[in-house]
Amino acid sequence: MDGAERWEEGGSGPKRCFGNATHRRERHSVVVLRQAGDYPRNPGGNAMSKPKNQYAKSHGAPKAKERDQKVCIRFKCTVMNTLTDVLRRRPGWVEVKDEGEWDFYWCDVSWLRENFDHTYMDEHVRISHFRNHYELTRKNYMVKNLKRFRKQLEREVGKLEAAKCDFFPKTFELPSDYHLFVEEFRKTPGITWIMKPVARSQGKGIFLFRKLKDIMDWRKDVGRSDDQKDDIPVENYVAQRYIENPYLIGGRKFDLRVYVLVMSYIPLRAWLYRDGFVRFSNTRFTLSSIDDHYVHLTNVAVQKTSPDYDPEKGCKWMIQRFRQYLTSKHGPEAVETLFQDVDNIFIKSLQSVQKVIISDKHCFELYGYDILIDQDLKPWLLEVNASPSLAASSQEDYQLKACLLEDTLHIVDMEARLTGKEKRVGGFDLMWNDGPVSREEEGIDTSGAGNFVANTHLGCDNDRKKQLRQLFRSLHNQKKVTS
Numbered sequence: 001m002d003g004a005e006r007w008e009e010g011g012s013g014p015k016r017c018f019g020n021a022t023h024r025r026e027r028h029s030v031v032v033l034r035q036a037g038d039y040p041r042n043p044g045g046n047a048m049s050k051p052k053n054q055y056a057k058s059h060g061a062p063k064a065k066e067r068d069q070k071v072c073i074r075f076k077c078t079v080m081n082t083l084t085d086v087l088r089r090r091p092g093w094v095e096v097k098d099e100g101e102w103d104f105y106w107c108d109v110s111w112l113r114e115n116f117d118h119t120y121m122d123e124h125v126r127i128s129h130f131r132n133h134y135e136l137t138r139k140n141y142m143v144k145n146l147k148r149f150r151k152q153l154e155r156e157v158g159k160l161e162a163a164k165c166d167f168f169p170k171t172f173e174l175p176s177d178y179h180l181f182v183e184e185f186r187k188t189p190g191i192t193w194i195m196k197p198v199a200r201s202q203g204k205g206i207f208l209f210r211k212l213k214d215i216m217d218w219r220k221d222v223g224r225s226d227d228q229k230d231d232i233p234v235e236n237y238v239a240q241r242y243i244e245n246p247y248l249i250g251g252r253k254f255d256l257r258v259y260v261l262v263m264s265y266i267p268l269r270a271w272l273y274r275d276g277f278v279r280f281s282n283t284r285f286t287l288s289s290i291d292d293h294y295v296h297l298t299n300v301a302v303q304k305t306s307p308d309y310d311p312e313k314g315c316k317w318m319i320q321r322f323r324q325y326l327t328s329k330h331g332p333e334a335v336e337t338l339f340q341d342v343d344n345i346f347i348k349s350l351q352s353v354q355k356v357i358i359s360d361k362h363c364f365e366l367y368g369y370d371i372l373i374d375q376d377l378k379p380w381l382l383e384v385n386a387s388p389s390l391a392a393s394s395q396e397d398y399q400l401k402a403c404l405l406e407d408t409l410h411i412v413d414m415e416a417r418l419t420g421k422e423k424r425v426g427g428f429d430l431m432w433n434d435g436p437v438s439r440e441e442e443g444i445d446t447s448g449a450g451n452f453v454a455n456t457h458l459g460c461d462n463d464r465k466k467q468l469r470q471l472f473r474s475l476h477n478q479k480k481v482t483s
């Protein structure tokens with residue numbers, strides 16, 4: 001049955017079962033209809049019902065009422081970390097392996113590249129990436145889209161609005177923009193640049209430089225013999241202005257990892273998570289040793305290989321602690337301005353790709369934003385990740401990621417519990433819904449002219465458990481009234 005949910009009477013009430021997602025050519029005509037409890041807990045014979053992760057413990061474990069689910073959702077997932085734990089313990093969700101049909105797939109981007117175009121998906125099916133997510137998540141495309149959007153704003157709205165896009169460091173793609181880069185390089189002698197491969201992560205392949213000779217390999221056609229031109233081309237990189245004055249805490253550089261969930265691009269509907277973390281470098285900041293990755297790259301993957309890395313202490317702060325720290329140093333107004341500037345980064349970057357990304361109702365995406373703050377409290381966007389790490393480096397980290405994923409699944413709402421009017425679900429606040437979303441505080445709506453307050457709470461209290469309890473209780477009561 002194409003494109004429709006299936007309802008079946010029986011047992012304690014109507015039971016909602018789903019169709020399927022399969023490769024177009026292999027699509028099965030039979031849809032299995034079963035109650036959640038009918039599924040074997042352990043279909044593959046593996047110890048699946050027990051979380052394998054060392055930090056795993058039950059987060060937001062289902063209450064008796066929540067367990068009373070009428071849905072059965074077949075999920076697939078290729079990674080083994082916090083995500084698997086969260087999916088496996090979700091009431092009514094059942095894991096499928098290999099070629100089995102699925103309703104929900106947390107896929108990796110390589111699967112998407114190879115299979116998305118050949119996969120048939122029923123109406124209800126959801127998948128964890130947009131088809132051309134790379135328009136935002138590859139470093140060169142992100143900058144290209146932001147530059148284009150800035151020009152468009154300048155043309156259509158004016159210079160002031162366009163200037164709100166000035167949150168990414170000057171960037172050139174190499175080798176294609178080599179000549180333009182050299183022009184810029186000569187205009188600003190003595191500064192530091194950073195070279196980053198366009199599509200790698202975890203700090204891999206990155207280096208800092210101050211001399212053109214360090215990037216000889218990216219010289220476009222210059223000095224290359226015809227033989228060399230046939231060689232394997234160099235990997236595409238971006239050369240980006242290095243932020244030489246990062247805000248330091250205890251003499252160390254850091255950047256922020258923040259999570260944004262996009263449910264749709266047209267209209268743009270995006271949620272911001274209250275938690276996130278600050279990732280510190282393990283070594284005091286200095287510009288005198290540009291080759292030392294432990295000083296300049298704040299990726300956890302880099303820092304944890306440092307000889308004096310202490311796994312107990314780690315190199316992370318929760319973003320709440322950071323917000324409090326800044327407030328004590330600079331006062332609440334300066335911090336409010338900083339966090340508003342961070343919100344602006346999310347919105348403008350998403351708008352810059354809004355018309356480019358293929359907005360498909362089957363897709364959602366949980367982005368990991370990397371943001372650096374400088375000594376003037378200006379935030380800079382370094383990159384947006386399509387597959388932010390979901391592996392946990394500590395108990396606190398596990399807790400954050402497990403809750404983040406649970407709340408993501410609440411919003412994806414395979415169980416069809418939400419009304420669509422929610423402004424908050426767990427730790428997520430609706431930040432943009434085809435326009436800015438106003439905050440409601442103690443029943444006061446701030447949307448009126450002059451007193452608009454954005455509905456974002458990055459680094460604020462995250463009382464998600466209480467909120468979820470209230471939300472699901474009120475949804476349950478509404479359903480009772482209408483049925």
Ligand SMILES: Nc1ncnc2c1ncn2[C@@H]1O[C@H](COP(=O)(O)OP(=O)(O)O)[C@@H](O)[C@H]1O
Nearest residue numbers: 200201202203204241242243297298370382383
């Ligand atoms: N323009 C920049 N100025 C200062 N530091 C930077 C800049 N770009 C990147 N970094 C540092 O390098 C790290 C890795 O860069 P990023 O762009 O996030 O690439 P990756 O995909 O490898 O994580 C960042 O977390 C940050 O610490």
Ligand SMILES: [Mg+2]
Nearest residue numbers: 202299370383
């Ligand atoms: Mg990064």
